Amino acid sequence: MTLVTVKNLTKKYGSKIVVNNISFDFGYQKCIALIGPNGAGKTTTLRTLAGLLKPTEGTIQFESSTTNQDIRKWIGYLPQYPAFHSWMTGREFLIYSGKLAKLTKEEATKRAAELLEVVNIAKESQDERISRYSGGMKQRLGIAQAIIHKPKLLILDEPVASLDPIGRREVLGLLEKLKQEITILFSTHILNDAEEVSDELLLLHKGQIIESGSLQELRNKYQTTVMALQVEDEIHDYQTIVANLNHVRNTKIERGTLYITSDNVKKVREAILSLADQERWPITSFSIDQASLEDMFMKVVNN
Amino acid sequence: MQWMTLFQKELLENWRNKKWIWVPLVIILLSIMDPLTTYYLPYIIEATGGMPSGVVIEELPEYAPSEVLLMTLSQLSMLGVLVIVLISMGTISGERKSGVSELVLVKPVSYMNYITAKWVSYLLLVWVSLFLGILVSWYYINILFGTLSFGDFVTTFFFYGIWLTFVVSLTIFYNTLFKSSGLVAFFSILSIMVMSMITKIFHHILDWSPNNITEYIIDTISTGEISKDLILTGIITTALSLTLILLSSQFLKRKEMAG
């Protein structure tokens, strides 16, 4: 079952194309990460999905909705820099948000109390004015207001980008918990965050989706293994030797470590180890690592 | 009901930011300033050292009650209108600028509810303030200058309220056009000034321009009967206000709330 189907979505500002003819769909109970560097069109895509922007071309279908339906009640949205009525207390703002989403006063009050616990806003802060909240508290309150009406889709724009490590941990943990119940679509330019909680990835670059799929699928497709070599003496002397070995595709030196990519790890490993044995290389460390999502992304972008 | 939710939020906001306290007080002050200073003018002249020697004033002019009421309304039309524009200049534009409107309008909120809840909440504040202002002014005029009937008070309050309704509607309208509250205030004041100039220049054609309402109120009080001109001007001003609010909601709906 698909929850959202986006077809040929294009968004232009004047002659500037920010989102260029993208299509994708996703089902229920998934956590989808929209990944891309700053300026890739992530925010515009999310805002258009949330109904804040109108597509220049293309359609967004929500379940079997028609274009005339108000799909806002099924969507929860948190912008990257949420602003609140900061003269309200956290609880007041949640109740207000709930009532706007057509909950009754009782429902909204009950749900607000629940969510203040879920997003871990301390008892003494719940009835304090939002103007006194920290950045992390505001972000968590933002998530609470976005899910107060139990939407089917939760859209989050860079939910952890502005948070310190502790706040980031808390929010990612919260997403992990929420994705059991709600489909989450979130954008990030930090790939580790995507790696941590998402099931599916959409890679956005210059307004286009250049790759999509589950994390595992993309891993298999773009898998490269990187070997890292460290020696006691000058590493540059070894780079030329290694670079001339069969099956070595690329070498580079970063902070005294020689990184080697190859299309046949086994052969290269054997070659290096036997060389090291024969020539008595003063190796301090030799390791084989999986490429990070970051490397993968660079690879996709560069292709 | 969603409209009530939005309306209550406006009332609470204007209570917490003290508008419900200071706006009525300022309107009352503006309303009684002229009756009082006019009455005590001789004393003020005396206290500030009297008239320069050689200037002899037989007697300061006597003012009719309706003339003093006109002074109150003129004061309200200058500073009162300015205050009303300034308190409402950021009601939508400010929310759009800060981004809080994004959180509100991404919920299934009707644009018409959003606009009219704000409109009615500001009208309530303005009408209550005006009621108190005109009431106090009416009381002072009765004590110091002579009789104005209760009917005169009601007529003044009601029809002048229609003019201020137009001012609020105009400001709300510009709120949907600009994100900068400074621009909202500038264009609201500019529009009122331009309307007033046009009304003066084409006075023979524009009989029922909203800017004439004060004049007709005073005419009505002097002659003692509600003129057809006053009623028609009232109807036209109300119609213009409603049109502005309808347009506002249309503009906001078409406008993209983000960016």
Place this chain on the structure above:
Amino acid sequence: MLDINWALLAPLLIIQFILVVVALVDLIKASDTNGPKWLWAFIIVLGNILGPVLYFIIGRRKD
């Protein structure tokens, strides 16, 4: 020579006084203002009616 009827003038003075007090209380409680707080206190107290009004319209931060 006119007699000053202080009963007539009292409401004027009381309203002005309330305005100044409300503005000052709000200023003291505010966590932040546009411009230095001491300057606003000065304007509110010395600015007659205009002082409190200026504070509420310009000095007060929207929060």
